[in-house]
Amino acid sequence: MCGRFTLTRQEAIELADELGVPVESLADYRPRYNIAPTDQHWVVRKKYEDREVLPALWGLINSWAKDRKRAAAQINARVETLDTRSAFKEAFRKRRCLVPADGFFEWIGPKSARRPIWFHNPDGRLLMFAGLYEYWQPEPDIWERTFTIVTTDANKTVAEVHDRMPVILTGEQAEAWMYQDETDLEKLRKLLVPSAEDDLVGTPVSDRANSVKNDDPSVLVEVPTLL
DNA sequence: CCAGACGTTGTT
DNA sequence: GTCTGG
DNA sequence: CCAGACGTTGTT
DNA sequence: GTCTGG
Numbered sequence: 001m002c003g004r005f006t007l008t009r010q011e012a013i014e015l016a017d018e019l020g021v022p023v024e025s026l027a028d029y030r031p032r033y034n035i036a037p038t039d040q041h042w043v044v045r046k047k048y049e050d051r052e053v054l055p056a057l058w059g060l061i062n063s064w065a066k067d068r069k070r071a072a073a074q075i076n077a078r079v080e081t082l083d084t085r086s087a088f089k090e091a092f093r094k095r096r097c098l099v100p101a102d103g104f105f106e107w108i109g110p111k112s113a114r115r116p117i118w119f120h121n122p123d124g125r126l127l128m129f130a131g132l133y134e135y136w137q138p139e140p141d142i143w144e145r146t147f148t149i150v151t152t153d154a155n156k157t158v159a160e161v162h163d164r165m166p167v168i169l170t171g172e173q174a175e176a177w178m179y180q181d182e183t184d185l186e187k188l189r190k191l192l193v194p195s196a197e198d199d200l201v202g203t204p205v206s207d208r209a210n211s212v213k214n215d216d217p218s219v220l221v222e223v224p225t226l227l
Numbered sequence: 228c229c230a231g232a233c234g235t236t237g238t239t
Numbered sequence: 240g241t242c243t244g245g
Numbered sequence: 246c247c248a249g250a251c252g253t254t255g256t257t
Numbered sequence: 258g259t260c261t262g263g
Contacts, residue, residue, distance in 0.1 A: 003246025073234045
């Protein structure tokens with residue numbers, strides 16, 4: 001699955017260039033080493049021929065929700081359920097986005113000693129997760145944008161640790177996913193497959209990643225593998 | 228029909 | 240809002 | 246995802 | 258054990 005991730009680009013301008021959006025839209029950008037459910041992050045969507053990036057909270061809250069309690073349970077959306085579950089159905093048709101990242105964590109070991117593995121591209125390439133977003137109104141006149149990350153079966157690399165992984169899209173796939181007028185859901189679904197095995201490497205890192213309070217470079221310090 | 232849910236994940 | 244369970 | 250709380254009442 | 262918060 002994907003319950004914690006990173007976006008460590010140091011400067012907003014680097015990220016803006018990679019995303020193809022104006023740097024002004026990344027107001028208050030800061031590098032993140034431990035992005036947790038309910039945190040503010042970013043979603044990228046199509047705007048005519050261009051792209052735009054918008055702030056959004058991680059954990060999908062449907063427009064009809066009475067409170068934000070379910071947000072943490074909807075940080076991920078299974079590919080298998082996108083067009084059957086009422087929580088995702090409409091967003092799958094109308095509100096698809098990309099979620100920029102440069103790594104994600106999976107944990108191994110007993111509950112008393114959970115150890116994080118950081119999966120990232122060997123060349124440090126930006127990862128674009130397939131996402132869905134929604135708008136929710138916590139109180140009159142206030143709208144929040146929230147998002148979820150689509151998950152699929154793990155590829156061979158991730159499968160050593162877990163059986164699920166985020167959908168990672170590149171180039172044309174990413175564009176096709178965001179294309180607003182697309183209504184061929186089967187065509188979209190074909191994009192939602194595990195990424196190539198050599199797309200990611202897993203690095204055991206500090207268990208400081210376990211606590212959401214830790215969000216600094218020390219989280220990603222590599223540690224010896226203890227098998 | 229109305230009431231109530233609406234979601235994903237995984238360890239000993 | 241829309242689907243599922245009773 | 247993991248960590249940490251898990252409760253009620255009412256006074257400054 | 259299970260829910261909430263981040």
